[in-house]
Amino acid sequence: MAKKSGKYQAVVIGVSAGGIAALEKILPVLPEDFGLALLVVQHISADGGNYLVEHFSASCALEVVEAADKERIQQGTVYFAPPNYHLLVERAKTTALTVDAKVNYARPSADVLFETAAEAYCDALIGIVLTGANNDGAAGLARIKQLGGLTIVQSPKSAEATVMPMAALKALTVDHVLDLEEIGPFLVTLATKREE
Amino acid sequence: MVKKKQLLENEQLELELLLEGIYRRYGYDFRDYAKAHTKRRLEYRRTISGLNNYAEMLHQAIYDEDFFTSLLLDLSINVTEMFRDPWFYKEVRELVVPHLKTYPFFKVWHAGCSAGQEVYSMAILLEEEELKERTQIYATDFNERILSQAKKGIYPLDSIRQYTANYLKSGGLQSFSDYYTADDRHVILKSSLRERVLFSSHNLATDGVFGEMNVIFCRNVLIYFNKELQERVLQLFCESLCPGGFLCLGTKESMKFSTVMEHFEEVAAREKIYRKKRR
Numbered sequence: 001m002a003k004k005s006g007k008y009q010a011v012v013i014g015v016s017a018g019g020i021a022a023l024e025k026i027l028p029v030l031p032e033d034f035g036l037a038l039l040v041v042q043h044i045s046a047d048g049g050n051y052l053v054e055h056f057s058a059s060c061a062l063e064v065v066e067a068a069d070k071e072r073i074q075q076g077t078v079y080f081a082p083p084n085y086h087l088l089v090e091r092a093k094t095t096a097l098t099v100d101a102k103v104n105y106a107r108p109s110a111d112v113l114f115e116t117a118a119e120a121y122c123d124a125l126i127g128i129v130l131t132g133a134n135n136d137g138a139a140g141l142a143r144i145k146q147l148g149g150l151t152i153v154q155s156p157k158s159a160e161a162t163v164m165p166m167a168a169l170k171a172l173t174v175d176h177v178l179d180l181e182e183i184g185p186f187l188v189t190l191a192t193k194r195e196e
Numbered sequence: 197m198v199k200k201k202q203l204l205e206n207e208q209l210e211l212e213l214l215l216e217g218i219y220r221r222y223g224y225d226f227r228d229y230a231k232a233h234t235k236r237r238l239e240y241r242r243t244i245s246g247l248n249n250y251a252e253m254l255h256q257a258i259y260d261e262d263f264f265t266s267l268l269l270d271l272s273i274n275v276t277e278m279f280r281d282p283w284f285y286k287e288v289r290e291l292v293v294p295h296l297k298t299y300p301f302f303k304v305w306h307a308g309c310s311a312g313q314e315v316y317s318m319a320i321l322l323e324e325e326e327l328k329e330r331t332q333i334y335a336t337d338f339n340e341r342i343l344s345q346a347k348k349g350i351y352p353l354d355s356i357r358q359y360t361a362n363y364l365k366s367g368g369l370q371s372f373s374d375y376y377t378a379d380d381r382h383v384i385l386k387s388s389l390r391e392r393v394l395f396s397s398h399n400l401a402t403d404g405v406f407g408e409m410n411v412i413f414c415r416n417v418l419i420y421f422n423k424e425l426q427e428r429v430l431q432l433f434c435e436s437l438c439p440g441g442f443l444c445l446g447t448k449e450s451m452k453f454s455t456v457m458e459h460f461e462e463v464a465a466r467e468k469i470y471r472k473k474r475r
Contacts, residue, residue: 069419069448070230070426085448088232091208096230097448099416101275116232122201147200 008150008190009093009124010073011036012117014110014140016043016132018160022180023056023130027078029184032061036126036191038078039067039095039117041087041110043132048083056080069097081108088116104136114140123148126190128183130154132164138171145172150190152176152183210250211235214257218267221258224338225401226271228425237270265341272339273420277358278313278351280415281447282365285321287467289367292411292442293325301330302410305436307400307429308417309335312346313359316375317366318413319389324369328392334406336398347395349385356383400429408438415468416446430456439474 015022019042027038042052050066057064060078067079073093081087081097086108088096096116103109114127114137127144129137131154145151151174156162158179168174178186212227215234219225226234238250245263247253256263279285296302304322306315315335322328337343351359356378363372376383398406400417412433418426433443434456443451443460445468451457460470 068450070423082448088230088236090230090232096232097419098230098233099273099275099419099446100233100236112236116236119204119232119235122204147204 006035006191007124008036008126009075010089010117010121011038011126011128011187012110012114012140012144013038013040013128013130014114014132014137014164015040015130016106016134016136016161016164018131019043020052020055021160022154024059025180026184026187027056027062027064028059030060030062030187030191033076034062034188034191035075036187037073037075038062039073039081039087039089039113040078041081041106041108041113041136043106043108043136044083046084046107052080067095067097069095071095081113083108086112088112089120090116091120093120104134106134106136110137111140115143118144118147118149121149125149126152126187128152128154129164129168130180131159131161133161134163135167137164138167141168141174142172145174150175152178152186154183155179207250210254211238214238214250214254217254217258218264222264223402224268224271224399228401228422228428229271230420230422233420234271238267241267241270268339269341272310272337272342273308273417274310274342276310276313276416277355277362278317279359279362279366279368280314280317281467282362282367284415284444284447284467285317285362285366287464287469288318288444289321289325291464291469292444293321293327295440295442296322296327296331296410297325299330299410301332303407304331304333304411305406305409305413306333306335307398307406307412307414307433309337309343309346309395311342311351312349312395313351314413314415315346315393316349316385316389317363319393320363320368320375321366322392323389331392333393334409335393335395336406338397338399338401340397343395343397347390349387349390350382351385353378353381353383400432401425405432406436409436409441410438411442411444412437413444414446415444416449418449419446427454427456430454434459434472437472439472441472443470443472444468445470
């Protein structure tokens with residue numbers, strides 16, 4: 001099913017306050033043959049358990065799992081960073097977890113995921129910053145852009161909390177600013193986009 | 197884009213040469229640490245030191261021992277808590293302690309003990325279970341500076357609220373404040389807690405088997421290693437445990453894909469507690 005010949009291989013998403021409602025407008029929209037891997041940092045309390053995975057497994061066509069340590073990243077799978085761990089991507093396109101200090105008051109941190117994923121995927125990566133009430137994700141999104149990836153930010157007017165999208169918009173010239181409902185369908189068109 | 201990828205490759209090459217240089221100059225081996233993490237840590241030090249690249253960093257690291265000492269701290273794992281994952285300690289109390297009570301004497305090894313928070317957690321637990329006099333705890337880390345912090349048992353005052361909450365959730369039997377005194381900035385753990393603890397230097401990446409242990413704690417250390425080093429360390433733990441001994445890993449660490457798994461049974465899946473088979 002995986003469309004490995006496409007330009008993009010992976011999507012990273014950073015989201016905080018208002019995140020579950022926002023992700024509900026994106027992840028269930030993606031079809032079974034989406035073909036790209038998705039890695040998601042949703043800020044969540046340290047004892048948040050496996051809630052996100054259970055919640056989204058029910059509504060998504062794609063497989064939804066909690067990211068484990070040193071696992072090969074599979075196309076067409078949604079990986080959530082576990083509560084209280086940073087999620088990183090190795091150059092070999094495997095996952096890695098750490099319990100390092102919080103970044104932007106967050107663990108998991110979107111910046112940590114974005115910066116490492118940017119180096120692993122370069123121009124085959126799509127980075128998305130959604131609703132949230134802190135600055136996490138802005139620096140990471142800038143790194144994605146710098147290494148040739150595609151950058152998307154949820155339009156502040158469609159965001160429950162505007163700080164995170166605004167911080168990203170301030171940190172770089174993003175490629176696309178989209179309303180929440182537009183993001184899922186847009187990803188579907190990107191997934192089939194070929195190398196130019 | 198080819199150019200950007202080549203730049204990243206070049207940078208990676210420099211980084212590997214830096215780690216090779218550190219190993220040959222000082223004997224500390226970070227070559228098999230997980231790369232993305234190692235790079236983030238070094239990148240932090242490179243930026244605040246005003247160095248342009250890892251080649252410059254290599255030069256400074258091999259000539260300037262003080263600079264190397266700070267690098268060593270950057271590469272050490274030093275984020276932990278007392279009674280981290282309280283439900284884990286609850287399981288230790290309920291599942292491991294009854295076995296320990298059957299021994300006249302037993303040994304516990306905290307491998308990669310960092311600043312000692314988990315060592316003191318276990319010391320408290322064993323004291324409360326009236327096992328203190330029967331135990332010898334070994335606490336090891338490769339970083340001497342962090343080890344000397346561990347020996348002191350002094351932690352920032354602002355951490356105590358978290359530690360206390362963890363202790364209560366872990367099934368602690370006393371008041372947590374029985375175990376420390378505080379000044380305006382620190383909590384100082386009761387020195388009697390380390391009566392049965394021996395702190396010493398040991399590097400999981402390069403050193404060998406460590407005694408005949410009854411319990412090994414190594415939580416949230418393996419995630420910093422690549423698969424090969426993880427496997428080496430799990431072998432080392434397997435050889436360091438007596439039959440029926442327990443191995444406790446971090447919640448996101450697993451022996452599932454290791455060749456040593458055949459020598460163990462999983463006794464607590466969520467808490468990642470394994471027991472070595474008696475054969």
